[in-house]
Amino acid sequence: MRETANQFCALGWDVTVVTIHEESWEREYGLDHTLSDLVDPRVRVVELPLAREDLETDIRKFSESRALRPTAWARRERERHLNFFPELVFGGWRDSVEQGVVDVHRARPADLLLVSCAPYVNLAAAKRLWQEHKVPYAVDFRDGWSVDVIGGGEAFTKDSEAGRWEDEVLREAKAVWCVNDPIADFYRERYPSLADRVEVARNGFDPDSVPEGAEGRTPADDGLVFGYLGSVNFRPEFLETVLDAWREARRRDPLVARSRFEIRGHIGAGASREANAHTELIRKAEADGVAFGGPVAKADVAATYGRWDALVLMLVGGRYVTSGKVYEFMATGLPVISAHAVDHDASTVLDGRPLWTGARGMALEELTGAFVDAARMASEATGDDRAAARAHAERFTRSSLLAPAVRRLSEAVQAGSDTAGRGQA
Incomplete structure (x- = not known):
């Protein structure tokens, strides 16, 4: 994602990254700011006040039910997220992610939203911004959603709630990036009408x-x-x-x-x-x-x-x-x-x-x-x-593998936009 933001900047785009608080990243795996040092200084970062409650380790902040019955609490917590979006750990973030992206757009009107699907609830923000403001979007799927990358085959059916979400969001996407050819082929077969918009953007090395x-x-x-x-x-x-x-x-x-x-x-x-x-x-x-x-x-x-x-x-x-x-x-x-x-x-x-x-x-x-x-x-x-x-x-190399996908997406959005000046992403 660092390379993606940097390449859009190099093409003249005005880039804003929407993410979560540093404390939230620390709670999960920790942070390595030697990566941040290489981000183009023109990139703006907006942090949303979101965190995984299940990763909280300060027992003074636990509710009584979590302290006394942690396993049952964890099960209910996962089920609660499904009330908002079909994703066990992050579904409850939906409203905040949607509103955060809308707020960024209102402050600096966007010409493109590139959604990184980690987590998949981010797709909800793309859908809302398109429905309310017709902002074009692309999906950086990497490992995909409906494909079971570990076991192989289908992770969920097209008529499931997750399947309906994926189908509806991908239908309007300008591009769908996948990390390798097998995943890209899976999506081309699953959504034939989307085939010409699915492309491989491999990871690569620095x-x-x-x-x-x-x-x-x-x-x-x-x-x-x-x-x-x-x-x-x-x-x-x-x-x-x-x-x-x-x-x-x-x-x-x-x-x-x-x-x-x-x-x-x-x-x-x-x-x-x-x-x-x-x-x-x-x-x-x-x-x-x-x-x-x-x-x-x-x-x-x-x-x-x-x-x-x-x-x-x-x-x-x-x-x-x-x-x-x-x-x-x-x-x-x-x-x-x-x-x-x-x-x-x-x-x-x-x-x-x-x-x-x-x-x-x-x-x-x-x-x-x-x-x-x-x-x-x-x-x-x-x-x-x-x-x-x-x-x-x-x-x-990471830069050479990603450059064609970034360039094609940039050109596709600019060709279909009546907005003058630099693009806002």
Whole structure:
């Protein structure tokens, strides 16, 4: 979204971002303001007073019912949101999001509303602004709504409440951006009349997020360092399988046996942040050279990759999932282990890349072999090998992938607008 706002600014648009309070972001995963430093200074930010009550950790602010019966309270809280919009955690935000966007429009009349569907209740604001003020809008769906990106197929039917909302909102959208081809194809098939407005806007990587040069780190005498950077938001059983494969690889291979596996990123949100089953699994694996180092600031990402010898790409889902980290992992020039399903969009992106162990699935034997092979790659790779691996990623820079979609949307809105001067987004 930072890149989206910056690119619209570069095209001459006057950009206002509507978001939630910083305290609300802190309550969930925390904030990394090294990202904010790279936002175009011309972008205005409007913060709405919204927060997830279920992530409140100050027990002095709990109601009596929540304090005495927390599970029942959480269930009722989710059900309450459905009274406003078909989304369990965020539906109750509908009125505030709608009014906040309308207020921004009244203060600075907009020529375009670009809706980022995280959460989906944001679609309600696009619908209201169109109905009341005929402001054109586009939907940055990324992972979509009615597609089950993890399990595959349909997440809900077209005649459900969510299905009716999606159908009605998408019908008037100027463009629908999806993160990969399988999701885009899903929407083209689901809404044939929308097919020519659905396009792929992949994530990509920022060049300043990968270490410079292709020479690689000289492996230390005490072994290699394997690394994972990203949110640990998969099931504990998934992580357990990866750790079991790591242990088995250490038993089989002397180089892996004297190596370490470092996990960095966010584990859990709110009260369960770093206090859950995932953290316990990592703690139990400390004797096997596994460590958790916490989140990494954006400004420190390149240096973090620069301290590692091989990367473990842990991803859930299948053909509908790409992830954002796969692009960064590719661009480092380091060996990459694919800990995900064979039929996965990350496999499509990685296909043909040197220093990739290949997509072998999540069977213990296959993952064990991948760890061993990656260790060999890391110890034997030449500068040319690493340069070739980096070259594979060059076409996936975030700015180049997003630019065509931003340009086409900008031109489409300006071509259909009678408004003179700079566009307001």
